[in-house]
Amino acid sequence: MEFRVKDLFQMDTLQQAFVVSGKQGLDNPIRGVTIIEAPDIAEWINGGELLLSSLYPLQSYNDREQHNFMIQLVDKNVSALVIKTGRFVQDIPKGIIAASDEYHLPVIQIPRQVPYREIMYPIMESLFNHQVTKLKYFKEAHDRFIALTLSNKGSEQIVHTLAKLIGNPVTLYDRNFFPMSTTDSQFSSFEVLQKETGALAIDTEFPCHRQRASYPDWGGKTCNQYVIPIETVNQIRIQLVIHEVYKLVEALDFIAIENAATSMSLDLVKQYAVAEVEMKYKDDLIDDLLHAKIDSLQSVYQRANLIGWDLNKTYVVVLFRLQHSGGSEAEEVDLYGLHHPYQRTLSDMIQQRIPEGPIRIRSDQLVVLWGVDPSEEEKGVCIQRIKEAAKSIQAAFCKRVQHLDIQVGIGNAAYAISELPRSYKEAQDALQLGASIKGQSAVASFSDLGIYRLLCQIEDPESLTSFIPPSLQKLLDYKQPNRDDLIQTLRVFLQQHQNAAKTAEELFCHYKTVTYRMDRIKEITGLDLDDPDEVLSIQVGLKIVTLLGDELIEAGVKA
Numbered sequence: 001m002e003f004r005v006k007d008l009f010q011m012d013t014l015q016q017a018f019v020v021s022g023k024q025g026l027d028n029p030i031r032g033v034t035i036i037e038a039p040d041i042a043e044w045i046n047g048g049e050l051l052l053s054s055l056y057p058l059q060s061y062n063d064r065e066q067h068n069f070m071i072q073l074v075d076k077n078v079s080a081l082v083i084k085t086g087r088f089v090q091d092i093p094k095g096i097i098a099a100s101d102e103y104h105l106p107v108i109q110i111p112r113q114v115p116y117r118e119i120m121y122p123i124m125e126s127l128f129n130h131q132v133t134k135l136k137y138f139k140e141a142h143d144r145f146i147a148l149t150l151s152n153k154g155s156e157q158i159v160h161t162l163a164k165l166i167g168n169p170v171t172l173y174d175r176n177f178f179p180m181s182t183t184d185s186q187f188s189s190f191e192v193l194q195k196e197t198g199a200l201a202i203d204t205e206f207p208c209h210r211q212r213a214s215y216p217d218w219g220g221k222t223c224n225q226y227v228i229p230i231e232t233v234n235q236i237r238i239q240l241v242i243h244e245v246y247k248l249v250e251a252l253d254f255i256a257i258e259n260a261a262t263s264m265s266l267d268l269v270k271q272y273a274v275a276e277v278e279m280k281y282k283d284d285l286i287d288d289l290l291h292a293k294i295d296s297l298q299s300v301y302q303r304a305n306l307i308g309w310d311l312n313k314t315y316v317v318v319l320f321r322l323q324h325s326g327g328s329e330a331e332e333v334d335l336y337g338l339h340h341p342y343q344r345t346l347s348d349m350i351q352q353r354i355p356e357g358p359i360r361i362r363s364d365q366l367v368v369l370w371g372v373d374p375s376e377e378e379k380g381v382c383i384q385r386i387k388e389a390a391k392s393i394q395a396a397f398c399k400r401v402q403h404l405d406i407q408v409g410i411g412n413a414a415y416a417i418s419e420l421p422r423s424y425k426e427a428q429d430a431l432q433l434g435a436s437i438k439g440q441s442a443v444a445s446f447s448d449l450g451i452y453r454l455l456c457q458i459e460d461p462e463s464l465t466s467f468i469p470p471s472l473q474k475l476l477d478y479k480q481p482n483r484d485d486l487i488q489t490l491r492v493f494l495q496q497h498q499n500a501a502k503t504a505e506e507l508f509c510h511y512k513t514v515t516y517r518m519d520r521i522k523e524i525t526g527l528d529l530d531d532p533d534e535v536l537s538i539q540v541g542l543k544i545v546t547l548l549g550d551e552l553i554e555a556g557v558k559a
Contacts, residue, residue, distance in 0.1 A: 002029040002251050003126045005080045005106050013118040020107045022100035028079040033123045047077040052116050056088045066095030074103045086112030141256045145263040155264050156181040162260040166253040173239040186217040187243045230261050282307050286360045290424040313371045317411040317423040319431045320366040349393050383445050390443050407435050410445035468541040471525040489517040491542050
């Protein structure tokens with residue numbers, strides 16, 4: 001316990017002392033004691049001292065000068081001012097008393113016969129004993145946490161050791177305040193009611209703030225928290241939270257907290273270094289599997305075993321891609337990179353859903369090998385479950401980061417590691433075509449692509465364009481400003497089974513506009529919509545246009 005102003009009155013020599021003013025500051029801690037017999041004493045103190053004075057140098061001060069003198073003491077965080085009366089001053093000046101009450105700096109009056117040494121010696125002895133106690137406790141706490149760090153016990157053991165030392169529950173959160181480790185699960189989830197501003201009453205050597213929180217799993221009860229952010233390499237941050245449930249957090253507790261925070265920071269650095277090596281090793285293995293760069297199955301299984309990855313499972317390759325809402329390619333460049341915070345946030349959300357799923361962070365996308373169990377359910381159900389989970393992740397991420405969209409492409413199941421390149425190619429096609437067909441927030445699986453699955457097998461664009469019928473090619477070569485409107489009208493008209501009214505409703509235009517456009521299309525192309533074979537060829541051609549994109553339309557490639 002710190003030695004405070006109120007503890008002075010337990011001393012035998014101060015039985016006749018009494019508080020003249022500034023009673024609100026009786027809890028001020030005392031960190032030293034000195035005598036002032038010079039008006040410029042404020043320039044020579046460090047702060048936290050108890051000042052003893054007979055006010056000899058202030059005899060000629062008026063009320064304003066006395067007030068300014070007290071302000072200097074307050075600025076230096078002086079604990080209290082003890083004034084001996086009866087020799088140079090009979091009564092304590094009103095200016096000092098007024099400033100004392102205003103700034104909560106206690107003024108204590110003592111009789112003339114009390115020697116300063118009988119005040120100073122007991123205080124210095126108490127401060128010395130307190131300092132020795134702090135040093136002993138610091139060494140004990142330091143040794144315990146360093147031993148945990150050196151023995152590789154991890155953050156969970158550090159958290160439990162800290163909780164025993166300070167007598168309150170402790171929880172460790174990641175940067176998104178997802179609980180990583182806790183000594184009492186009923187305090188893991190909380191809602192902040194009020195965050196205190198300003199400096200803490202206890203000095204700390206690390207960032208810390210105090211806040212009031214309620215706990216739904218604790219019957220909605222409330223208590224104070226101390227939140228200590230711990231940041232280490234590469235801006236990785238965790239949050240250490242002390243729940244002030246059973247006792248108030250005291251100065252000695254902060255010694256343990258500081259040592260625990262240091263140990264966690266060291267442990268985090270170590271984990272980061274190991275994770276970087278594992279990530280590089282894992283990423284290289286995933287790249288080799290996805291691109292069929294396999295020397296031997298035995299070598300692949302040995303590499304996977306080193307990182308605890310089970311290659312005997314069935315995996316579905318799922319691609320997540322971030323991009324700005326309605327943004328251009330230039331705007332998306334800043335999203336790329338292994339350690340971009342948005343990429344890490346998305347990766348964390350996916351990892352929470354599938355803890356054992358390997359994730360590969362690339363420059364523009366996250367590659368996820370999503371494990372499934374085909375023996376328990378049909379293939380279509382597996383894909384549907386992945387789609388639902390991906391949509392849930394997408395919604396949670398976009399709620400948090402509202403200026404970004406997520407595209408998702410899902411391949412078919414790979415029942416052996418040799419099939420992973422095929423699933424990866426399917427996920428890429430689903431990602432690209434899903435965005436073209438359903439928009440930039442599409443969650444598309446390869447099995448949903450219909451005829452596009454067949455068209456994707458033809459990698460040569462010239463071979464694909466040979467399937468565009470001449471009638472449609474004439475429309476593609478039409479060099480008038482309304483060409484795109486005509487192409488879109490034809491596409492929707494065929495999707496609506498040649499129903500002009502539904503086409504007008506879909507395009508938000510008048511019925512007569514649709515009939516006029518269709519007449520114009522027939523004039524340009526000469527197509528016969530009563531011929532089922534020609535209609536089919538037109539539909540396939542339009543899908544090829546979607547597949548190849550605007551380059552085909554602008555180039556006007558001939559069949």
